[in-house]
Amino acid sequence: MRLILLGPPGAGKGTQAQRLVAKHDIIQLSTGDMLRAAVAAGTPVGMQAKEIMASGSLVPDEIVIGIISDRLDQPDMKNGFILDGFPRTVPQAEALDELLKKKHIKLDAVVELRVNESALLQRVESRVAEMRARGEEVRIDDTPEVLTKRLAQYRSMTEPLIHYYSERRKLLTVDGMLTIEQVTREINRILAAIDAADARAAAKKAQAKRARVAKAVKKPAKAAKKASKGAKKAATKVAKPAKGKVARRPVKAAKKVTKKRAKR
Numbered sequence: 454m455r456l457i458l459l460g461p462p463g464a465g466k467g468t469q470a471q472r473l474v475a476k477h478d479i480i481q482l483s484t485g486d487m488l489r490a491a492v493a494a495g496t497p498v499g500m501q502a503k504e505i506m507a508s509g510s511l512v513p514d515e516i517v518i519g520i521i522s523d524r525l526d527q528p529d530m531k532n533g534f535i536l537d538g539f540p541r542t543v544p545q546a547e548a549l550d551e552l553l554k555k556k557h558i559k560l561d562a563v564v565e566l567r568v569n570e571s572a573l574l575q576r577v578e579s580r581v582a583e584m585r586a587r588g589e590e591v592r593i594d595d596t597p598e599v600l601t602k603r604l605a606q607y608r609s610m611t612e613p614l615i616h617y618y619s620e621r622r623k624l625l626t627v628d629g630m631l632t633i634e635q636v637t638r639e640i641n642r643i644l645a646a647i648d649a650a651d652a653r654a655a656a657k658k659a660q661a662k663r664a665r666v667a668k669a670v671k672k673p674a675k676a677a678k679k680a681s682k683g684a685k686k687a688a689t690k691v692a693k694p695a696k697g698k699v700a701r702r703p704v705k706a707a708k709k710v711t712k713k714r715a716k717r
């Protein structure tokens with residue numbers, strides 16, 4: 454299963470991605486997590502991304518495309534993956550299309566979690582409160598000011614992807630305002646339908662292939678039949694020469710008769 458989860462910050466992409474990972478034994482690729490790890494490790498990419506992320510802006514396309522391209526080459530990807538937070542711009546989506554084409558990977562679906570924007574701020578606030586209560590470190594971009602900027606970024610840069618993937622008949626929209634359980638159920642229902650459609654298409658393809666093979670086997674048999682019919686016809690032609698034409702054997706027979714007559 455190869456999926457993209459699309460939705461604004463706070464839509465629940467991370468939560469649903471984790472559930473899909475557990476159910477389908479696939480890998481979650483979150484560019485946000487990867488960038489945060491790079492920032493924590495102080496890598497050159499991390500150093501470039503740190504300030505940008507803190508301000509709620511988007512990291513340059515070539516950085517995230519490079520991260521994803523490297524990751525898709527890892528052997529653990531063969532079972533499938535779920536992209537969470539990538540692509541986030543049309544050029545990223547185009548680059549991803551190219552990457553997948555080059556790597557001969559088929560994207561199964563893009564699942565959009567559609568949410569009511571006014572509910573997002575509240576969601577993120579409660580996520581922050583829960584994290585604080587658990588004593589976890591809170592993301593520096595989870596403040597109301599930065600969230601407002603991230604939402605604006607989503608609207609202008611990422612929302613066009615809804616049109617991009619719907620044009621390519623990949624988009625499936627789920628109501629992200631339902632409870633976590635309901636959203637999971639809905640995603641699973643959609644993915645099961647895709648699986649069933651794929652299985653039907655594969656069966657149809659296999660049947661068409663079998664029919665082609667059967668036809669190819671029949672063709673030589675027909676050709677052989679035709680050839681033997683032709684040979685028979687040719688033989689009859691020799692045995693019964695056409696009017697005015699002399700066949701070889703009758704010539705030989707005529708010679709014999711002449712010889713016999715000469716002897717007499």
Ligand code: AMP
Nearest residue numbers: 484485506509510511512517538539541
């Ligand atoms: P996230 O955890 O997905 O909310 O991402 C956190 C931050 O990482 C974003 O606000 C961006 O600054 C950066 N980021 C993550 N994914 C991307 C991406 N695909 N393109 C550009 N920036 C990204």
